[in-house]
Amino acid sequence: MSADVVCGKCGSVIHTMKMLKSVKDALRSTNNRCPVCGAALNPSDFSVSATKR
Numbered sequence: 001m002s003a004d005v006v007c008g009k010c011g012s013v014i015h016t017m018k019m020l021k022s023v024k025d026a027l028r029s030t031n032n033r034c035p036v037c038g039a040a041l042n043p044s045d046f047s048v049s050a051t052k053r
């Protein structure tokens with residue numbers, strides 16, 4: 001299972017987690033910003049879609 005962290009502003013997949021971790025950990029790697037649109041985002045601004053692969 002992996003989980004995609006999707007920017008709530010632009011809809012881009014920012015981070016794909018190999019394992020389910022907290023969104024905060026995922027955001028830490030991008031300095032709490034979307035690398036695509038540059039928006040500073042809170043964890044609540046992201047949606048995480050977990051998919052079985």
Ligand SMILES: [Zn+2]
Nearest residue numbers: 007010034037
């Ligand atoms: Zn974005």
